[in-house]
Amino acid sequence: MPHDIARLHHVGHVVSDMTQAMTLYRRLGFHVPPPSVPALAPREGAAPEPFGAANTHAELSRSFVELVTPVQPGTMAGLPPDARIVPLQAPPEKLPLVQSRIETASAQLGGWRDRFEGLHILMFSSPDVDGTGNRLSAAGVGHGGVNTVGRPVETPDGVRTEPVRYLEIDGAPEGRVGVVADLDPEFQHARHLDHPNGARDLVEAVLCVPDGQLPLFRQRYERYLGRPISAEGPVTLLTEADLPGLLPGEDPRAAPALVAFTVAVPDIARVRALLSENGLPVRETARGELFVPADATLGAAVIFREV
Incomplete structure (x- = not known):
């Protein structure tokens, strides 16, 4: 019987300055696109302002390396000028919950960054994340259940939202550890795999x-x-x-x-x-x-x- 976790989905490198980190990864030979940062209008009628965390990916064939940094609300400090602002889109009744979750995650990232810049996220890949969640529960491993979020992806047909299903394991002192559903083949053609270092x-x-x-x-x-x-x-x-x-x-x-x-x-x-x-x-x-x-x-x- 095949194992439900055979490989990595991604690791997350938490940094203080996204521009500096992107320059470093390009020197390492990775293709790194401009980062995305969520934005929310501070009041009705106002322009959306960045908050939460900015991230970008060095995409690989079945995985990626994430660069992520917490954002100072309302400022683009530490972000490159071509960073892409992504206004939050959610039903009005759900927007406060979405905002709260993003702010909590950003605060957690800030705590890890203050501990040290480096790897604080380890996510495994599973073809059946629901089944993996059931197996972990049966083994006495606590987790928050399977959640779904949308990730904006640049495609030849414009920006599309890729659904990402994942679970986070409770109580890992080394950082955020969890399991993510295998990358969706429908979005694979949009991935940038032409790294100068040849990384696969x-x-x-x-x-x-x-x-x-x-x-x-x-x-x-x-x-x-x-x-x-x-x-x-x-x-x-x-x-x-x-x-x-x-x-x-x-x-x-x-x-x-x-x-x-x-x-x-x-x-x-x-x-x-x-x-x-x-x-x-x-x-x-x-x-x-x-x-x-x-x-x-x-x-x-x-x-x-x-x-």
């Missing part, structure tokens, strides 16, 4: 846990995945003491913390040349992959694996 897919997230707590985290993630943790991913668990053994020179800013993610690329020599040309430091993992250390990437080491 998100294949691993690396979670560093306090020394002595590895068994507890392993047990928890095996309940999430519904199977034993394996070397094939999609998540690698290690302790603070063991982190330099995989990523030489890395020192986690806190633990537990998501410290790195891995993308699959077809030509590692091409990646090495691109990173060198763009002035980024390059090291090798214990597995022989390339990685750019966290102190050069706003707190999240980026690993490139040739496949």
